[in-house]
Amino acid sequence: MDIAELAAGVASGNRRSLARAITLIESSRNDHRERADALLDALGHSGKQALRIGLSGTPGVGKSTFIEAFGMMLVGQGLRVAVLAVDPSSTRSGGSILGDKTRMERLSREASAFIRPSPSQSQLGGVARRTREAVALCEAAGFDVVLIETVGVGQSETVVAEMSDLFLLLLAPAGGDELQGVKRGIMEMADLILVNKADGDLLPTARRTCADYAGALRLLRKRSQDPDGFPKALLVSATKGTGLSEAWAEMNALADWRKDNGHWAAHRAAQARYWFAEEVRQALLARLSTAAARDRMRDLGDDVARGALAPAAAARLLLADLGA
Amino acid sequence: MDIAELAAGVASGNRRSLARAITLIESSRNDHRERADALLDALGHSGKQALRIGLSGTPGVGKSTFIEAFGMMLVGQGLRVAVLAVDPSSTRSGGSILGDKTRMERLSREASAFIRPSPSQSQLGGVARRTREAVALCEAAGFDVVLIETVGVGQSETVVAEMSDLFLLLLAPAGGDELQGVKRGIMEMADLILVNKADGDLLPTARRTCADYAGALRLLRKRSQDPDGFPKALLVSATKGTGLSEAWAEMNALADWRKDNGHWAAHRAAQARYWFAEEVRQALLARLSTAAARDRMRDLGDDVARGALAPAAAARLLLADLGA
Numbered sequence: 001m002d003i004a005e006l007a008a009g010v011a012s013g014n015r016r017s018l019a020r021a022i023t024l025i026e027s028s029r030n031d032h033r034e035r036a037d038a039l040l041d042a043l044g045h046s047g048k049q050a051l052r053i054g055l056s057g058t059p060g061v062g063k064s065t066f067i068e069a070f071g072m073m074l075v076g077q078g079l080r081v082a083v084l085a086v087d088p089s090s091t092r093s094g095g096s097i098l099g100d101k102t103r104m105e106r107l108s109r110e111a112s113a114f115i116r117p118s119p120s121q122s123q124l125g126g127v128a129r130r131t132r133e134a135v136a137l138c139e140a141a142g143f144d145v146v147l148i149e150t151v152g153v154g155q156s157e158t159v160v161a162e163m164s165d166l167f168l169l170l171l172a173p174a175g176g177d178e179l180q181g182v183k184r185g186i187m188e189m190a191d192l193i194l195v196n197k198a199d200g201d202l203l204p205t206a207r208r209t210c211a212d213y214a215g216a217l218r219l220l221r222k223r224s225q226d227p228d229g230f231p232k233a234l235l236v237s238a239t240k241g242t243g244l245s246e247a248w249a250e251m252n253a254l255a256d257w258r259k260d261n262g263h264w265a266a267h268r269a270a271q272a273r274y275w276f277a278e279e280v281r282q283a284l285l286a287r288l289s290t291a292a293a294r295d296r297m298r299d300l301g302d303d304v305a306r307g308a309l310a311p312a313a314a315a316r317l318l319l320a321d322l323g324a
Numbered sequence: 325m326d327i328a329e330l331a332a333g334v335a336s337g338n339r340r341s342l343a344r345a346i347t348l349i350e351s352s353r354n355d356h357r358e359r360a361d362a363l364l365d366a367l368g369h370s371g372k373q374a375l376r377i378g379l380s381g382t383p384g385v386g387k388s389t390f391i392e393a394f395g396m397m398l399v400g401q402g403l404r405v406a407v408l409a410v411d412p413s414s415t416r417s418g419g420s421i422l423g424d425k426t427r428m429e430r431l432s433r434e435a436s437a438f439i440r441p442s443p444s445q446s447q448l449g450g451v452a453r454r455t456r457e458a459v460a461l462c463e464a465a466g467f468d469v470v471l472i473e474t475v476g477v478g479q480s481e482t483v484v485a486e487m488s489d490l491f492l493l494l495l496a497p498a499g500g501d502e503l504q505g506v507k508r509g510i511m512e513m514a515d516l517i518l519v520n521k522a523d524g525d526l527l528p529t530a531r532r533t534c535a536d537y538a539g540a541l542r543l544l545r546k547r548s549q550d551p552d553g554f555p556k557a558l559l560v561s562a563t564k565g566t567g568l569s570e571a572w573a574e575m576n577a578l579a580d581w582r583k584d585n586g587h588w589a590a591h592r593a594a595q596a597r598y599w600f601a602e603e604v605r606q607a608l609l610a611r612l613s614t615a616a617a618r619d620r621m622r623d624l625g626d627d628v629a630r631g632a633l634a635p636a637a638a639a640r641l642l643l644a645d646l647g648a
Contacts, residue, residue: 037634037636037637037640040634040636040637041634041637044631044634045631129636132635133636136634269629269630270629272628272629272631272635273625273628273629275628275635276624276625276628276635276638276639277621277625278635279635279636279638279639280612280621280639280642280643281609281612282639283639283640283643284608284609284611284612284643285605285608285609287608288604288605288608297600297601297604300600301597301600301601304596304597304599304600305593305594305596305597306593307368307369307596310361310364310365310368310460311456311596311599311600311602311603312361312364312453312457312603313361313364313365314600314603315600315603315604315606315607316607318604319604319607319608
């Protein structure tokens with residue numbers, strides 16, 4: 001397909017064009033990559049901006065149910081919603097966390113919603129780039145909100161936070177001991193903590209959990225990009241639909257404050273610089289991933305392991321061999 | 325100075341030669357680097373091995389006092405002891421954590437001890453390489469024990485653990501809440517946790533802290549490279565000198581078990597492979613640190629930040645410009 005035609009389809013908001021465009025940027029074929037770059041370049045100056053919302057939560061907290069309920073609410077308000085995922089484990093687990101659209105059955109049937117599974121690549125760096133480019137395509141396609149979901153494993157939260165305007169942490173009600181289970185680093189990334197399943201028998205526990213996290217958030221250093229009262233902990237119930245509009249109001253209040261105070265643009269610029277540096281590093285390190293480089297690296301690694309060669313000397317030999 | 329002469333001096337255990345050799349490997353001058361490589365190559369096949377002990381602990385836990393007391397005990401047993409440091413913050417704080425030998429006044433006067441401050445470089449990668457090479461020089465100089473000290477900041481524990489045979493975590497007595505303050509990752513690296521200041525009024529608190537950590541260690545997954553009962557938490561008092569010989573006995577028991585079970589050699593081989601891969605990565609990324617690369621990167625970063633260029637496209641331009 002012609003790139004100009006595909007770009008026009010994406011820009012008009014056509015979901016099939018968007019899906020094909022994302023498939024193109026996910027390809028690792030060199031000729032596809034060139035076309036993907038041309039596509040991104042053609043769409044890069046649309047000026048359209050979505051609200052990019054990162055969402056993290058461990059399995060079992062109800063992420064899919066939350067996204068479905070929250071997404072349906074936004075669609076009901078006339079907004080267009082895209083859902084993307086960063087799941088570096090998807091190749092190992094044999095399927096993406098978003099591979100099955102039946103996870104969000106109602107939302108996936110909505111004309112103004114777009115759901116895309118995580119690209120199946122084992123390298124977080126590769127997944128990060130594809131997801132970031134998919135976000136750009138969704139923005140060019142005129143989506144109002146882009147939700148970027150991740151499971152709470154390894155570095156994937158950092159990756160998602162670096163491409164989000166707001167970062168949400170979804171939690172389930174739990175005893176006080178669980179508080180330590182959430183890594184401090186993730187707490188520090190969160191703009192809103194949402195305690196899900198705040199209904200029925202779990203409501204009292206959810207209230208306690210929410211109060212615990214609200215207390216923990218107050219102990220964190222105040223961030224200059226936040227108005228008073230943020231980051232916040234709130235109660236929601238994805239199954240009952242309660243707390244969702246309040247959460248959405250808080251997200252908008254925070255986004256508006258940051259736009260008014262210059263933090264929004266500064267944050268996006270800093271993210272762009274970060275991804276540029278990351279692209280440069282990845283491109284340099286990609287030279288080590290050819291078959292020839294890997295073979296030579298294994299052989300030299302054997303020499304190093306048995307003490308016949310020092311690490312630095314072996315590195316120089318490898319780079320000289322690669323002409324790199 | 326002639327490299328062969330310097331190598332002979334180091335191999336004979338001469339401390340002045342060792343100090344000069346370490347100064348040579350710490351130099352960033354290209355001609356010095358070539359001579360440093362020749363020196364490491366000349367000394368690389370001595371077959372001498374020291375017990376490399378990594379030691380981490382936040383400021384205030386009494387690291388210097390511990391190293392002085394522990395080092396004096398080893399020296400008293402006829403062992404030769406070298407002390408190195410990894411402190412990536414040393415340039416910022418205006419002085420190395422080991423810059424002042426008066427921190428270990430008695431040990432620094434011992435003929436069979438050698439104390440070397442952290443190299444003053446801002447890049448952890450650079451500090452890691454120099455320290456690793458300094459460890460190799462200390463081994464070639466016939467030291468029996470090499471202590472590698474680090475403050476508990478950022479990634480420096482990982483760096484030290486990757487060049488150590490044993491990893492010690494030094495802690496101060498503290499209330500139960502403090503347990504969460506130690507990152508799980510560092511707990512998982514530790515072979516021994518030493519609760520220092522277990523004397524006088526602090527003894528009861530130290531006992532409780534030690535029991536808390538012993539309990540926490542039992543919850544960690546059993547590691548295949550450990551005999552039953554490891555990792556362990558022990559009480560020590562660096563000022564009173566109590567618990568030091570017990571801690572040393574545990575270190576030797578663990579080292580002997582690992583040697584008998586093949587883990588020792590496998591661990592060193594894996595570390596060598598790790599550092600080889602790390603050297604290759606650092607050498608590739610070093611191309612970004614020239615003045616020309618930095619200037620170009622800043623300019624392209626400006627374009628990316630204001631949205632005129634996509635991160636991936638800017639990365640390709642940069643690498644093409646660098647001919648890299």
